[in-house]
Structures are given as structure tokens and as C-alpha cells.
Amino acid sequence: MTDPQHLPYRPCTGIMLLNPEGKVFVGRRIDTVAEAWQMPQGGIDEGEEPKDAALRELEEEIGTCKAEIIDEIPEWLYYDLPEHLIGKVWKGRYRGQKMKWFALRFLGRDEDINLETDHQEFNQWKWVDMHRLPDMIVPFKRDLYRTLVARFNHLIRKD
Incomplete structure (x- = not known):
């Protein structure tokens, strides 16, 4: 097995989709x-801009792209795979992911969401x-999700 320290990070985009009430979309894998x-x-294709990848991934995963980007984290955020997954996911080519995260406001209705997509x-x-997110994710992504909550917390409506 390749030493994980010598493997690159997979370029990826992440989407925090917020509905009008300020709740965040999550899906069960x-x-x-x-x-x-x-x-x-999801992954960013070669030559693809992260923003474009985010909108593409949203449609591929939830069946709609009825959303607008309202914020982004300008720097890449990273996470490492746990040792038992290295070599098993992404054909063993990556040690984890480097992610460009975007917050999007959902402009559709719940009925527009369709999980039965091609992907x-x-x-x-x-x-x-939003504050529940870190407790819902797999343990090796919890620190990343805590960062996302801290960075996007200002988007929650406080009426």
C-alpha cells in the first residue's frame, strides 16, 4: 500500500443548502x-470551476439546482480519510479531500428535491x-463540519 502522506487530496466542492427558514439540507448516504x-x-472535474461543480453536484445529488450561491469559503478546507479507508475509496488514489465550500439559498420547493438521480x-x-451538523456526520469529517458551522453561522436568520 502507498504511504498516505504521498497521496494527493481529491479536489472537491461542498454545498450547504439553506431553505428560507435557515435549515440545512442533509441526505442519508x-x-x-x-x-x-x-x-x-462531489469531485471537481478537470478544468471545471468550483462554483460550476457545486451547482452540477447539487443537481446530480438532489435532482434540482434551484438555488443561488450566497457565500463561500475562499480557502480550501481539508480532511484526511481514516486509515482503514485509504486505498479503498476513490480507487485508492487520494488520502482525503480538499474542498471548496459554498452556501446556497434554496429557491425551489421541497417537491423539487428528487434523490432518485443518475448518481x-x-x-x-x-x-x-445548522448547529446539529457536526453530530450527524461521520467522525472523520466532524472538525470540517464544525468549521463550516462557524463560518456560515451568520447566514442563519435570527428573527
């Missing part, structure tokens, strides 16, 4: 038996309070 919920995310990754979805 279909590829695990654990209660693994996450926000939409289905989720089998359930729901809107949740």
Missing part, C-alpha cells in the same frame, strides 16, 4: 449501514438546524 448524513458534495447517493433527506 446509501452506501453505508450507519446513520451517515451529510451535505451534498444517487442519498436514500432520505431532511432539513436540520
